[in-house]
Amino acid sequence: MSRSGGYYHLLKAVIYRDLLIWVRYPVDAALGLVMGVFFFGVMFYGGSLLAGEAIGESIEGLVVGYFLWTLSLGAYSGITNEIRSEASWGTLERHFITPFGFGPVMLAKAVAIVLRTFLTSAIVLAVMLLMTGTSLDLNVLTVVPVAILAIASALGLGFAMGGLSVLYKQIGNVLNLLQFSFIGLISAPAFDLPWLKALPLAQGSALLQRAMTEGVRLWEFEPAALAILVATAVGYLAAGYVAFGLATRRARRLGVLGDY
Amino acid sequence: MARATADAETETARPTPSPDDAALYVDGLAKQFGDVTAVDGVSFAVESGAVVGLLGPNGAGKTTTIKSILGLVSPDAGEVRINGVDARARPRAAYEQVDAMLEGARNDYWRLTVRENLRYFAAVRGQNPDRLTARHEELLERFDLAEKADTQVRSLSRGMKQKVSLASALAGDVSVAFLDEPTLGLDVESSLQLRREIVNLAEDRGLTLVISSHDMEVIEDVCDRVVIMSDGRVVADDTVENLLAGFEVRGYRVTARDVPDETVAAVRDAVDVTEVTALDGQTRIEVAGDSAAFYRLTNVLEAHGVDLDAVETIQPDLAEAFVEMTGAE
Numbered sequence: 284m285s286r287s288g289g290y291y292h293l294l295k296a297v298i299y300r301d302l303l304i305w306v307r308y309p310v311d312a313a314l315g316l317v318m319g320v321f322f323f324g325v326m327f328y329g330g331s332l333l334a335g336e337a338i339g340e341s342i343e344g345l346v347v348g349y350f351l352w353t354l355s356l357g358a359y360s361g362i363t364n365e366i367r368s369e370a371s372w373g374t375l376e377r378h379f380i381t382p383f384g385f386g387p388v389m390l391a392k393a394v395a396i397v398l399r400t401f402l403t404s405a406i407v408l409a410v411m412l413l414m415t416g417t418s419l420d421l422n423v424l425t426v427v428p429v430a431i432l433a434i435a436s437a438l439g440l441g442f443a444m445g446g447l448s449v450l451y452k453q454i455g456n457v458l459n460l461l462q463f464s465f466i467g468l469i470s471a472p473a474f475d476l477p478w479l480k481a482l483p484l485a486q487g488s489a490l491l492q493r494a495m496t497e498g499v500r501l502w503e504f505e506p507a508a509l510a511i512l513v514a515t516a517v518g519y520l521a522a523g524y525v526a527f528g529l530a531t532r533r534a535r536r537l538g539v540l541g542d543y
Numbered sequence: 544m545a546r547a548t549a550d551a552e553t554e555t556a557r558p559t560p561s562p563d564d565a566a567l568y569v570d571g572l573a574k575q576f577g578d579v580t581a582v583d584g585v586s587f588a589v590e591s592g593a594v595v596g597l598l599g600p601n602g603a604g605k606t607t608t609i610k611s612i613l614g615l616v617s618p619d620a621g622e623v624r625i626n627g628v629d630a631r632a633r634p635r636a637a638y639e640q641v642d643a644m645l646e647g648a649r650n651d652y653w654r655l656t657v658r659e660n661l662r663y664f665a666a667v668r669g670q671n672p673d674r675l676t677a678r679h680e681e682l683l684e685r686f687d688l689a690e691k692a693d694t695q696v697r698s699l700s701r702g703m704k705q706k707v708s709l710a711s712a713l714a715g716d717v718s719v720a721f722l723d724e725p726t727l728g729l730d731v732e733s734s735l736q737l738r739r740e741i742v743n744l745a746e747d748r749g750l751t752l753v754i755s756s757h758d759m760e761v762i763e764d765v766c767d768r769v770v771i772m773s774d775g776r777v778v779a780d781d782t783v784e785n786l787l788a789g790f791e792v793r794g795y796r797v798t799a800r801d802v803p804d805e806t807v808a809a810v811r812d813a814v815d816v817t818e819v820t821a822l823d824g825q826t827r828i829e830v831a832g833d834s835a836a837f838y839r840l841t842n843v844l845e846a847h848g849v850d851l852d853a854v855e856t857i858q859p860d861l862a863e864a865f866v867e868m869t870g871a872e
Contacts, residue, residue: 286639288671296666300655307654307695373649376615382639382669535617538576538607541645 286382293383294391301395319407320414323349327415342415343496348469350408350495351488354430355437355465357400362393362438363458366445375449376541386528393438397431420498428501429494433487435516437465439523440483446530449540483519486512558588558780563627566591566719566751567612572621574607581607582618583775589753589768591626591718594745596766597755598865604775605755609721612753613643625719642668642712643721650708653697657688657707660696661714668715675716682710685740702733709737713744719751726761738764759865771865794831797840798853802826806847813839829857 305312326345366389369375379385412418444461448454468484480486490512493499501509534540562568567589574582582604589595597605610616612623614634623630623637630637642664644650651660661679662672672679683689686706691699696707705725712720725741726734742765745752756762762769763783771779771786779786794817807819810828814836818829830840844851 286669287674288666288669292666292671293669296663296672300652300659300663303659304652304654372652373645374651376610376613376645377643377650377664378667379615380613380638380641380643381667382635383667384635388667532617535615538574538581538610538616540615 290383290387290391293388294394297388297391298395298398301392301399305399316403316406319353319403320410323407323411324414327411342417343419344492346408346411346415346417346419347492347495348488349411350404351430351433351469351484351491352465353404353407354400355434355469355484356462357404358393358397358434359437359441359444359462359465360458361396361400362441363445363448365392365396367448370449370541373541379540385531386524389442389527390524393442397434397438400434401427401430419495421495422498422500425494425499425501426491429487429491429512432512432516433484433491436483436487436519439519439521442520442523443526443530446527449534450530450537452539480511481515483515486515558586560588560590562588562622562624565589565624566593566626567753568622568624568627569608569612570622572608572611572618572623574604574611574616574618580775582611585621585772585775585777587770587777587780589751591751592745592749593768594741594750594752594754594766596762596769597753597772598757598759598762598769599772601757602774603772605772606723607775608772609643609645609723609753609755613638613641613721615645639669640718641720642715642717643723644708644712644725645721645723649704651696651711653704654695656693656695657683657699657710658692660707660711664711665714665716668717670715675714678716679714682713685744686710687736702729702737705729705733706737709741713750718749720753722752722754724756725754726756726758734758734761741765794829794857795837795840796827796829796853796855796857797844797851798825798827799844799849799851800824800826802828802844802849803847806844806849809843809847810840813843825852 326349327342330345366375369378378388381388383391440461444454444458448458465484468482469488471479471482471485471488473479473485473489480489486508490499490504490508493504494501531540558565558568558570560568562570565588569588570586572582572585573580585604585608587595597608599605607616611618611621612625612630614630618631625637625641628637651664655663658679661675661682665672665675665679680689683692686709688703688706688710691703696704699707705728709722709725712722722741726737729737738761741752741754744750745765752765754762754765766783768782769779769786770777801824802821807816807826807828810816810830815831816828817831818827820827828840830836841851
């Protein structure tokens with residue numbers, strides 16, 4: 284039989300499957316949300332006790348930074364966990380034997396993960412705003428594209444590390460350690476030290492702060508700032524995707540693609 | 544003998560049918576892992592609609608061969624064509640009509656329901672799942688899964704999980720499917736049912752199936768042809784009947800009443816007796832050899848006035864043929 288579906292059906296099926304799997308591990312899904320809010324609460328209330336009013340002056344920046352951290356963490360660990368789980372379930376190889384090719388199917392999975400991450404991070408953001416009594420400028424046309432471009436670099440890192448986990452299997456410690464570096468990248472002073480803008484997340488974090496705390500619209504950013512954001516997003520995502528492709532190619536040469 | 548013929552054929556001839564006509568065409572496939580040669584010049588072809596068994600002892604190279612055909616392992620050399628399309632040069636086009644059940648039950652998502660798995664894997668195969676609803680219902684009915692269609696796979700028995708794996712491999716309406724150990728771990732009844740459905744599917748839908756199995760009965764029951772591998776090489780490639788015919792009759796078994804000891808002794812002098820069993824007044828004598836040995840046996844028995852109750856030929860089954868060809872235990 285000839286093909287009756289295309290990328291639309293693939294994407295729809297991948298997104299639906301991702302959401303179904305997420306809700307069917309309810310404890311994991313709920314704990315992810317609860318822990319996300321809990322850690323913010325510890326930071327906020329702990330910070331208030333220790334620093335008093337000082338924390339109040341930087342609370343908006345803290346909320347935006349934490350929001351981006353949950354987004355980037357969700358995208359990064361989402362894609363690495365997906366690749367590791369699929370390998371252990373024995374389903375990874377089935378995605379290789381497809382008329383779409385392995386790469387496009389994995390990209391579809393990345394889209395699904397980003398969508399789910401936005402959903403969960405939005406819930407955490409709403410709770411953070413309620414908890415702190417702060418308000419942020421949430422212009423969707425600005426926040427969503429800037430946030431997507433910001434976490435694209437984290438997704439690229441996720442692809443690269445996912446590729447390494449296909450190749451070397453047990454690298455959980457490295458994967459976990461890398462996610463802590465996101466805190467540094469998100470809080471990097473990209474406006475003060477221009478070279479930091481080339482790092483993953485840094486430029487996105489800086490622009491997202493301005494968009495959400497100062498109300499700057501997407502079209503109001505300097506073209507050069509947007510160009511750096513797009514370049515780092517595309518660059519890191521492409522590099523991660525290529526690294527994933529190289530790692531899976533080597534895994535196929537070694538015959539370890541589906542082993543776990 | 545089949546083994547010698549097959550060796551000679553695989554070393555000198557390209558497999559038939561031709562690369563463009565075959566549903567699956569493999570020529571000179573080779574894969575080395577370090578010092579270990581996993582696949583060594585494997586060649587065979589499968590015509591459209593055929594069910595071919597890939598048989599071999601552990602480490603024979605069956606799984607590596609299948610994975611190399613599917614591109615999951617990069618072969619060092621060789622040509623693979625699926626429905627005439629070069630799988631190494633144009634993998635997306637080649638795998639358009641292919642799916643595989645690779646490793647027992649864990650081949651799909653256990654947190655999804657049976658139906659959700661079928662719809663998902665149909666979409667990954669480039670199909671619109673809505674257009675395959677009838678096909679999926681048929682698969683559910685065929686594998687006795689209709690009542691469990693909306694149950695998560697994790698709640699099913701091992702046998703049912705195996706069926707879901709098979710159904711999901713066929714959910715994209717593919718024309719070529721690879722089934723790696725499809726009955727592994729199943730009880731006798733489930734195995735028989737799955738075998739029956741594999742045969743029906745192949746006949747009804749003209750599916751081309753390549754089945755790898757340790758289970759001789761599965762191969763003997765289900766397959767039109769068998770490719771036997773040993774040490775990474777094809778040692779035989781023929782129909783089950785022809786493979787067994789290559790061994791011909793191994794001997795004869797005669798049963799008669801009240802056979803005196805001196806008659807048995809005379810038989811022993813005349814032919815190569817492999818076993819004599821006496822039970823409830825009946826004596827069963829097994830002799831090795833061809834028809835000439837059989838005539839010498841009957842001549843001796845006739846000369847001693849013994850009437851025969853039954854005569855049987857002793858023929859090897861596929862397991863015996865397999866052991867002889869591969870040297871496996």
